[in-house]
Amino acid sequence: MAGAIWAVTESGDDGLKSISFEVIACGQALAEALGSPLEAVVMAADGSAAAEALAAKRVEAVRVIEDAALAPYTPDAYTAALVEAIKAEAPSLVLFPHSYQSRDWVPRLAAEVDAGFISDVVAHHIDGDDTVFVRQPYQGKLNSDCVFAGDGINIVSLQSGAYLADDAAAGDGAAEIVKQPVNLAAASRTEVLETFQEVENKVDLSRAEVIVAVGRGIGKQEKLPVVEELAEALGAQLAASRPVCDNEWLPIDRQIGSSGQTVTPKLYIAVGISGAIQHLVGMKNSGTIVAINKDANAPVFSVSDYGIVGDLFDIVPELTNQIREAKGTG
């Protein structure tokens, strides 16, 4: 591979987003496999803190694209900035997180620099001369292997969680920080009017990435905090099987199954749910399914990836604690 690999990071109001290190981790693996230098890229109004954090990682350089026009985010400014940088430096492969933000502008970038673009990648492997990128089309029901058809500049975006931020290795010393000049005089056509958080009203579980669902096994409404805490630790939506909603322990808009909502989150944790077919049809296409149930023969295990057989009141609090520790919030 001729040019450098760029790992383009994402910054928000609170600085560098953690998903950025997942892109670094993937970039390090690709750089090693392909013998190409890896450079981190920061795009922000003020990128100095982000640049310093990235310079501690094993990268050849950190390129900082700094301009007042980069906050708040607009697709025009981000596209113009990176088009200019790419034209000046000619990297061969540019990596991004597959975030809501990158989905908004990276396809435009690909069109502007005439790049191949493989989006929402979950893994890669080297096959002879080809770097193969694995995707999950058909809403994750199937996998596909994708390669680039041309030798020009290529772009890859990585599904959140596909690579581990913890795998982003530290470097021997601080990497060089390079200012990448851009001219963003042409105003963005998009005007950002207001950014706000909405109070949650009616629950739409279909878009939840993580769901903790509770069933009859919880026994009574007073015990619900056990699963609520797990959901909170995971940043998950709380859902339920029909008996829980029929008993009005949770409102009906949290019901999963043929008479409730159909969901396909990345992670579904079924707690105290035996797995009647009416429930399974609503969740069996989820990415990874975990079942916790006292009955080893419960049908829910047949559609699950991982199972723990035992008393949920022992297992769930333990899981909550360990998740908090793993997420650094314990």
Add this chain to the structure above:
Amino acid sequence: MKIAVCIKQVPEGDAHLKIDADGISIADADLATEINESDQYALEAGLRLVESQGGEVVVVCLGRDRADEAIRRALAMGAERAIHLNDPAFQGGDAAATARALTAAIERENVDLILTGLQSDDAGWAQTGPILAARLGWPSATLIMEIEPEGDTIKVKRELEAGWFQWLRLPLPALLTIQSGISTVRYATLKGIMGAKKKEITKVTPVDIGLAPDEVGAAGRKTRTTRLYVPEKTKGAEIIEGDAATAVATLVEKLQKEAKVL
């Protein structure tokens, strides 16, 4: 307001997917299909805009003969007419090749607004809309939840991550990709279905829209799918043994390292 809505025909959500003998596509004999879900919401949003602002919705669809079914349904829901990019040369493209074809077809229509779904339920690139906008030189916004027309500009509500939203203003013409669930998608009425039979579907080939056949489809793509396969999934759950603390520790590690969902 003249609006183009791009729709894609995809397998039904619960359709049984059988991998074709070519190893890279889904066998389409007896395959139940529908209009891609978020495209249905894009169509609904377009129809509502036309109802309040006047104008027309033109449906644009790249697909084989069988996509006629999806197009007829869109016409039955209320679209005025349709452009069907239907030629063997259009097949096998990636998002870039498909967007190039759609751009050429829509360019000559003089529309004020293009609506698409946020991504397809089959390939799921989430690229075609913004590439189309870039090729036209138009502004775009993705994951749109609400649209308020304001004459020469448009005010839209965009979904951000973790429960955050944003109001944006864009000049027209512009392209929006629509999030599922922004409104209730109407059913085609019997009258609509009967009326759709008389509506115009313009079938176009690459040459009809000023493109060479090797600029689109498989010949015009920049990425290639080499294999489509069922992900390895053990039959039934892997039961994790041990006391609560040990079993949970093993589970957390597997969720991080194997399943990569934490």
